[in-house]
Amino acid sequence: MTDNAITPSLMHYPWQKAQWQMLDDLAERERLPHALLLAGPEFVGKQQFATALSARLICDFPLAGFACGNCKQCLLFKAGSHPDFLRVEPEDSGKAIRIDPVRELGQFLGKTAMQGGRKVVVINPAEAMNQSAANALLKNLEEPARDTYILLVSHELSRLPATVRSRCRKVTFPLPSHDESSRWLAQVTAKSEGLAELMEYAADRPLLALRFLESDLLQQRQAFEQLLDKVSSGAIKPLSAAEQCVNTPSVMAVDWLYNRVSMAIKSGQLGSEQVMSFRFLDKLVQVKKRLFSTANPNINLLWEELMLDWQHLSR
Numbered sequence: 001m002t003d004n005a006i007t008p009s010l011m012h013y014p015w016q017k018a019q020w021q022m023l024d025d026l027a028e029r030e031r032l033p034h035a036l037l038l039a040g041p042e043f044v045g046k047q048q049f050a051t052a053l054s055a056r057l058i059c060d061f062p063l064a065g066f067a068c069g070n071c072k073q074c075l076l077f078k079a080g081s082h083p084d085f086l087r088v089e090p091e092d093s094g095k096a097i098r099i100d101p102v103r104e105l106g107q108f109l110g111k112t113a114m115q116g117g118r119k120v121v122v123i124n125p126a127e128a129m130n131q132s133a134a135n136a137l138l139k140n141l142e143e144p145a146r147d148t149y150i151l152l153v154s155h156e157l158s159r160l161p162a163t164v165r166s167r168c169r170k171v172t173f174p175l176p177s178h179d180e181s182s183r184w185l186a187q188v189t190a191k192s193e194g195l196a197e198l199m200e201y202a203a204d205r206p207l208l209a210l211r212f213l214e215s216d217l218l219q220q221r222q223a224f225e226q227l228l229d230k231v232s233s234g235a236i237k238p239l240s241a242a243e244q245c246v247n248t249p250s251v252m253a254v255d256w257l258y259n260r261v262s263m264a265i266k267s268g269q270l271g272s273e274q275v276m277s278f279r280f281l282d283k284l285v286q287v288k289k290r291l292f293s294t295a296n297p298n299i300n301l302l303w304e305e306l307m308l309d310w311q312h313l314s315r
């Protein structure tokens, strides 16, 4: 049966079975909406789901609800060269999706399918579209061409214009349960030691935990947490700490700081500074937006400001 085994990259994760069955069933009955909004926290596998669903829609001979992995369409898809599949992403991660790629998407959807079947576009993450890109997309959402599907992947729905949201069928991807994530992680890594700490750092997001394992991100995060401790205790000056942050991935480190402040609020560590702590959380959300939307943010200045705030809050 190995010849008929489904290619793992064309499958969903174990915790996405319900969403898959629902959409597969709609596709089977030719009732799949033209625009789907796959929404949920980052690192729960929405992107993989979108890829697997695209392949499923493009495949000539789906097998048990999945792309077969062996037909001409699947081979082209797996090689990354299927002419009727388009992925729209920011040029650099964390940057905006501008209008040009969305215009190209419109042209792509307007043409007849090269392979005669369906055409699929994945936009990931959809909230990275700037205002003019989102406006350009509206026309495609309003007047969908036959046999075309637009899959929008979104980690932060609130950053997506309501006009775009309202024209898509939303499918939500909640965080899998702690047990389910842990089980999966133990399985794919063939490890059990240290997984609990890893899952805690990854806030129970299974793919983030995996990424921590595969890269030096875990070390980076530990170093960052220690840096925060040192700033609190006065062992290091905020401005020196800021210098050390410059080489840490900023968007992620802002999340780490957000997490740290939320935990401190919950545990009552910042008791007398409640209002300021919440203001700081708001500020971190704004900082993250700025990091997404500004071409060349001044990272050094940014961290100087955040570290001074953190010192003020936590000492």
Ligand SMILES: [Zn+2]
Binding pocket: 059, 060, 061, 062, 067, 068, 069, 070, 071, 072, 073, 074
């Ligand atoms: Zn196939």
